[in-house]
Amino acid sequence: MxxxxxxxxxxxxxxxxxxxxxxxxxxxxxxxxxxxxxxxxxxxxxxxxxxxxxxxxxxxxxxxxxxxxxxxxxxAQEYHFEIPDGKVSLIMVFGVNGVGKTTTVAKMASHFISKGVSPIVLAAADTFRAAAIEQLQHHGDKTGCRVIAHQHGADPSAVVYSAVDAVRSTGGGLVIADTAGRLHNKENLVRELQKIDRTGSGRADSGCYKKVLVLDATTGLNGLRQAEVFHEHIGIDALVLTKYDSTARGGTILSAGKELSIPVAFIGTGEKYQDLETFDAKRYIREFLGDTSR
Ligand SMILES: Nc1nc2c(ncn2[C@@H]2O[C@H](COP(=O)(O)OP(=O)(O)OP(=O)(O)O)[C@@H](O)[C@H]2O)c(=O)[nH]1
Ligand SMILES: [Mg+2]
CATH class of the missing domain: 1.20.120 (Four Helix Bundle (Hemerythrin (Met), subunit A))
Structure with missing residues (x-):
């Protein structure tokens, strides 16, 4: 590390x-x-x-x-989201257990609110982990975003379906879907995400569905393996690197850029909503090579 x-x-x-x-x-x-x-x-x-x-x-x-x-x-490629007015956009956020998915969903909501995107609906598609729904609901209250949730154990793709419908009925907007990080095994997780993926690509407007993998800077090179698996089975449009406020430099995003050509959208720099930076490739490389004048 x-x-x-x-x-x-x-x-x-x-x-x-x-x-x-x-x-x-x-x-x-x-x-x-x-x-x-x-x-x-x-x-x-x-x-x-x-x-x-x-x-x-x-x-x-x-x-x-x-x-x-x-x-x-x-x-080190940058990814910049464009959320068009009057369209139904969906961002599915996924990644392994504990990397910071739910926090990133809330931070991204806050980011897009500041850009004037409205309405933003959070889809509680982690129906697996106890308290995941309440955790997202808390973020919904804090950020002022509506949360669409079904019961614990419900089909996550049905939650995404409902959330997309809710946004469509208002004439367009953005759904950000939080997903589970751990199921009984990796195959289950991949299958669940693939099902959400089918719903997402079928229900969001054309070109408005994006898939975001969250990688934790402190897990080191393991992140490349995670990116490879998710890219192969689900496909990734952009990465978010979390916990960049730790001492880890997250070189794994450069490996993912080299091996898989995946760009980076945001960097998480803390636990608060404003601790999300749009990825600045030049600055990142400068810091990676030892320039600490942040
Ligand atoms: N320091 C720091 N902590 C972060 C960052 N992003 C998330 N966290 C923390 O990481 C922990 C896990 O965050 P969650 O958002 O719950 O992670 P998750 O991937 O949704 O976890 P599961 O749903 O259990 O798989 C929390 O304590 C967050 O506050 C970050 O950029 N920096
Ligand atoms: Mg979570």
């Missing part, structure tokens, strides 16, 4: 080696792995950097950082 020393290590590494030699590249690879970039991605990036440094005769921290920034940039 990454920690503060990751960016310090990077800074030290650049400081120590004016001329990038073999030991620099080896140390850099190790350090990138510590930043949750993953061994395969770290190896690929260091190989490319080695070639660029040799062919352009680069040296010193600034030149090497600039080259590394150029190499990482294609993997």
């Amino acid at each position: 990454a920690n503060k020393s990751f960016s310090e290590n990077l800074r030290n590494l650049f400081g120590m080696h004016q001329q990038p030699d073999e030991s620099f590249f080896e140390d850099l690879e190790d350090t990138l792995v510590e930043g949750d970039l993953g061994a395969r991605t770290a190896y690929a990036i260091v190989e490319e950097l080695r070639t660029v440094c040799r062919s352009h005769n680069l040296s010193g921290r600034d030149q090497i950082t600039a080259a590394l920034t150029d190499l990482l940039s294609p993997w």
